Amino acid sequence: MLIAYLLACLVIAIAAVVFVLRRFTRRITRRAEAAVPPDGQCLDIDGERLHYVDFGRGPAIVFVHGLCGQLRNFAYLPLATLAQTHRIVLIDRPGSGYSTRDAQRDGGLTSQANAIARLIDALALDRPLVVGHSLGGAISLALALDHPQRVGALALIAPLTQPVSDLPAPFRSLAIRNAAWRRWIARTLAVPIGMMTGRTTLAHVFGPEDAPKDFLIRGGGVLGYRPGNFEAGCADVLAAERDMPGLAARYAALTVSVDMLYGRNDRILDCRVHGETMPALSERVRLTLVDGGHMLPVTQPDATLQWLRDVIARMPTPQARQCGAAQPHMTVSTDSANDAG
Structure with missing residues (x-):
């Protein structure tokens, strides 16, 4: 009798804890979405709703964020300046x-690349420059390989390029x-544990540079405290391992x-493995190394924008593309953090 009573008490206690954790997770989710509401509009494509921001006029530039991120990860770049001459799609x-x-x-690289290709078609973008950060770099590479006619060029920032x-x-x-x-962890433990370890996580992701104090809001980091984003992150990790x-x-x-x-000091993806190996694998790759970590669009926005402008300046014109102009052989450059490109 005593054992049965103790077991019943244990079950009730566990159920109560799970109930409290689920309620806490739902409350934090509501607060996160209130703090960082949708910035743009949504487009339904083949069973998926894609949220995007579209502004500016001119040749298009499409930005693809990394693991556990969202489009506000690019908010520190001077995009308003770039939008004076280009159409920006985040x-x-x-x-x-x-x-x-x-x-x-399942979040496969090809599946996500296909979704971006369909968005490019839906928005009638003419072979945009695709900017991919971290895991977004791997997806951008898949996009260029599977849909080369939809891509003008790639500009990859700290990209995942090799198996990990x-x-x-x-x-x-x-x-x-x-x-x-x-799914169970996402709705119970992931959010409170993520909140407790968040400062340490940001220090590692941004290191050796500092994470901005406003990153949770301006950079959209608080949206990571939602069950769906945790589940998507899990699926992305497994898909990258497989693909x-x-x-x-x-x-x-x-x-x-x-x-x-x-960044030479990237603590998330080693620049020697994911960066310096690439020019040998394709003559179309140009590598620029700078002093910095993994989150260059946030920590070095001006240098990143200057690098982007240099990339844009090297892109072939639509007329040259139509004539089949040859691409230049790409080389490795090692510029300082203040004059990237």
Whole structure:
């Protein structure tokens, strides 16, 4: 009798804790969405709702964020200045930010690249420059390989380019293979644990540079405290683990120019592995190394914008593309943090 009573008490206690955690998670989710509401508009494409921001006029530039991020990760760049001469399109990747992910899709690199290709078509963008950060860099590479006619050039910032056998410390908790288990964690433990470890996580992701004090709001970081974003992050990690070997084997087939900006002190993705190897794998790659970490669009926005302008200046004109003008052989440059490009 005593044992049965104790077991009943334990079950009740566990149920109460789970109830409190779920309520806490829902409350934090509402607060996060109130603090960072949708910035743009949504477009329904093949069962997915893609949230994007579209402003400016001129040749298009599409921005694709990284793991556990959203489109506000690019908010520190002087985009208003760039929008004076270019059309700026910022995308929440499927499952991230305010974009949804079709339940039948697993977050594969090809699947996400296909969604971006469909968005490019829907917005009638003429072979835009695609800017991809971190995991967004790998998806941008998949886009250029699978849909080369939709891409004018790639500008990749600290991109994931090679298979990763050991996840960076801040993302190891995302490698949950059982979908039911990660769904339960997302709705109970992920948010409170994420809040407790958030300062340490940001220090690692941004290091050796400092994370801005307003990153949770201006940079959209607070949206990571939502169950759906945690689940999408888990799926993204597993998809990258599965898909990167096949993607990396295809770089010789790239038909567009690829400029890469990497921080020498990146603590998330080693610039020697993911950056310095790339020019040898494709003659279309140009690598620029600067002193800095992983979050260059946030920590060095002016230098990043200057690098982007240099990339834009090298892009072939529409007339040259139509005539099949040859792309220049790409080389490696190692500029300082203050004069990237």
